[in-house]
Amino acid sequence: MLERTFCHLKGIGSTTEAKIWQAGVNNWNDVIEGVAAPLSEAKMAALEKGCGESLQKLNESDANWFADRLPASDQWRMYSHFRGDVAYIDIETTGTDAHCCDITTIALWNGKEIKTYVQGKNLYDFEEEIACYPMIVSFNGKCFDVPFIEKYFGIKVEAAHIDLRFVFRSLGITGGLKGIERYFGMDRGDAEGLDGYFAVLLWNEYEMNGDDRALETLLAYNVLDSVNLENLMIKGYNLHIEKFPQHDLVPIAERPEPLNPFKAHRDVVDAIRNKYLTEGTFRRF
Known part of the structure; x- marks a missing residue:
C-alpha cells in the first residue's frame, strides 16, 4: 500500500489522492513514468x-x-514494507507519571523472539535493544510508553512508530487494548482479567514479599500485551486495505501466537485480589 500512497507528499490530502487514483495513477512508478494526474503543471512536477x-x-x-x-x-x-524488522513493545510501571514513577518490566516481541526486561535485573539492557529496530508498534505508546521510556532512560527512541490506538480509531474501533482484543475474540488464558492496575499490585507483591510467582505472573501479562500487538497490527492493516478494493492488495496472514515463556498463576492473582478486597482498597482502571 505504501507505494500507492500520495497523501504523505506536501499539498496532497486524501481527496486529492483519491482523484489521482481515479485517473489511473496507481503508484509512484506510474507518476515517474509520466502517467498524467489531474493536477496543475506545477503540482504535477x-x-x-x-x-x-x-x-x-x-x-x-x-x-x-x-x-x-x-x-x-x-x-x-508502512507496515507491510517494514514488518520484517519491527519491535512490538509494552511497558509496565508503578504509575502513570514518568516524573515520579518507575518502569517495572518491559516486554519486546520482534516476530522471532520474546525479550523481557526487569527492574533491578536487566532493565537497562533495553536501551541497546530498542536502538536496533527501525520501527516499533505499540498500543497508546505515543502517549504513554515511548514518552515514559524516553524520560526514564534519558534517551530518544528514534524508530518510526505505529500506534495501534490510532490505527483502530480511524476504523471506528475504540477502547483500550483489552477491549479491542475482546472485540476480535482474542483469548488471554490465565492472564484474562488482569490490567494495568493489577500489574502494579503484582510488582508490589514481588518487591515487598519477594514472591517470584508474582513477578512471573506480571511478566506473563506483559508478554501478552506485547505479542498480541502483532496480530492486532495485521488485523488493522487488513481491515484498512479492504477500503481500497481497486488496488487488489493481498491481506497479510496472521501469525501463530508464540509460546509465552511465563505462566500467570491464578492462585497468586486470587490471593492479591482477596487481600485488597478485604482491605477495601482494590480498584480497577
Missing part, C-alpha cells in the same frame, strides 16, 4: 519529485521519513 524521493527512501528502508510525513491514522500503510 512536485508530485514527480516527491514520488522519486519516496522510492529512494523506500529503497533505503527509511521508515522514519514516511512516519514523519504520514498522519497517525495512515501510518498503517
Whole structure:
C-alpha cells in the first residue's frame, strides 16, 4: 500500500489522492513514468519529485521519513514494507507519571523472539535493544510508553512508530487494548482479567514479599500485551486495505501466537485480589 500512497507528499490530502487514483495513477512508478494526474503543471512536477524521493527512501528502508510525513491514522500503510524488522513493545510501571514513577518490566516481541526486561535485573539492557529496530508498534505508546521510556532512560527512541490506538480509531474501533482484543475474540488464558492496575499490585507483591510467582505472573501479562500487538497490527492493516478494493492488495496472514515463556498463576492473582478486597482498597482502571 505504501507505494500507492500520495497523501504523505506536501499539498496532497486524501481527496486529492483519491482523484489521482481515479485517473489511473496507481503508484509512484506510474507518476515517474509520466502517467498524467489531474493536477496543475506545477503540482504535477512536485508530485514527480516527491514520488522519486519516496522510492529512494523506500529503497533505503527509511521508515522514519514516511512516519514523519504520514498522519497517525495512515501510518498503517508502512507496515507491510517494514514488518520484517519491527519491535512490538509494552511497558509496565508503578504509575502513570514518568516524573515520579518507575518502569517495572518491559516486554519486546520482534516476530522471532520474546525479550523481557526487569527492574533491578536487566532493565537497562533495553536501551541497546530498542536502538536496533527501525520501527516499533505499540498500543497508546505515543502517549504513554515511548514518552515514559524516553524520560526514564534519558534517551530518544528514534524508530518510526505505529500506534495501534490510532490505527483502530480511524476504523471506528475504540477502547483500550483489552477491549479491542475482546472485540476480535482474542483469548488471554490465565492472564484474562488482569490490567494495568493489577500489574502494579503484582510488582508490589514481588518487591515487598519477594514472591517470584508474582513477578512471573506480571511478566506473563506483559508478554501478552506485547505479542498480541502483532496480530492486532495485521488485523488493522487488513481491515484498512479492504477500503481500497481497486488496488487488489493481498491481506497479510496472521501469525501463530508464540509460546509465552511465563505462566500467570491464578492462585497468586486470587490471593492479591482477596487481600485488597478485604482491605477495601482494590480498584480497577
